[in-house]
Amino acid sequence: MKLYTYFRSSAAYRVRIALNLKGAAYEAVPVDLRPGAHRQPDYLARNPQGLIPALDDAGTVVGQSLAVIEYLEETHPQPPLLPRRPLERARVRSMALAIACDMHPLNNMRVLKYLRSPLGHDEDAVDTWYRHWIAEGFHGLEEEAKRASGDGRHMFGTEVTLADVCLVPQMFNARRFNCNVAPFPTLCGICGHLETLPGFVQAAPDAQPDAS
Numbered sequence: 001m002k003l004y005t006y007f008r009s010s011a012a013y014r015v016r017i018a019l020n021l022k023g024a025a026y027e028a029v030p031v032d033l034r035p036g037a038h039r040q041p042d043y044l045a046r047n048p049q050g051l052i053p054a055l056d057d058a059g060t061v062v063g064q065s066l067a068v069i070e071y072l073e074e075t076h077p078q079p080p081l082l083p084r085r086p087l088e089r090a091r092v093r094s095m096a097l098a099i100a101c102d103m104h105p106l107n108n109m110r111v112l113k114y115l116r117s118p119l120g121h122d123e124d125a126v127d128t129w130y131r132h133w134i135a136e137g138f139h140g141l142e143e144e145a146k147r148a149s150g151d152g153r154h155m156f157g158t159e160v161t162l163a164d165v166c167l168v169p170q171m172f173n174a175r176r177f178n179c180n181v182a183p184f185p186t187l188c189g190i191c192g193h194l195e196t197l198p199g200f201v202q203a204a205p206d207a208q209p210d211a212s
Contacts, residue, residue, distance in 0.1 A: 007208035010169035012053035016203035030210035095163035103137035153193035
């Protein structure tokens with residue numbers, strides 16, 4: 001398998017974590033978002049959405065991080081990232097989607113670039129935008145984690161789930177943009193534990209070959 005990735009992409013970060021946790025061998029193929037390599041014809045021929053990440057398995061390319069992780073869940077079922085019971089699976093997916101669908105899209109690189117140009121907002125305004133949506137999302141997740149965590153070290157129960165895989169990259173981004181995460185002690189505590197686990201450590205942005 002080949003993973004088209006960018007070291008600071010939180011969506012790619014999620015997939016790297018999942019691949020590592022499942023012990024799935026893959027080749028990382030860096031795609032530098034800064035000069036727009038993901039919009040070049042050769043990459044668009046692989047992934048017409050022009051987004052990172054994309055997973056190439058035996059010549060078939062799958063985009064969108066959660067779709068890729070669900071594919072890995074089906075093809076590499078151990079260790080599972082979703083609970084067995086349908087209602088519990090839905091709760092984990094709900095937390096993961098709150099990050100991947102409500103928070104991340106408002107704060108990814110192309111949205112922030114659009115706020116700067118052509119909309120003309122300065123860096124203070126862009127940072128205010130970013131921090132607002134981080135806080136909005138984390139407030140709800142903090143309360144959900146308080147109810148769902150079984151040990152204060154995982155978003156749901158006592159094992160790593162899809163919700164954890166999504167949390168760590170989003171928390172990395174929040175800290176990178178100097179968001180105040182002190183109001184979310186449950187999330188910070190969970191993230192602090194997860195970031196010590198080998199699968200998360202190996203997936204971290206600074207550990208990637210294209211980190212710069």
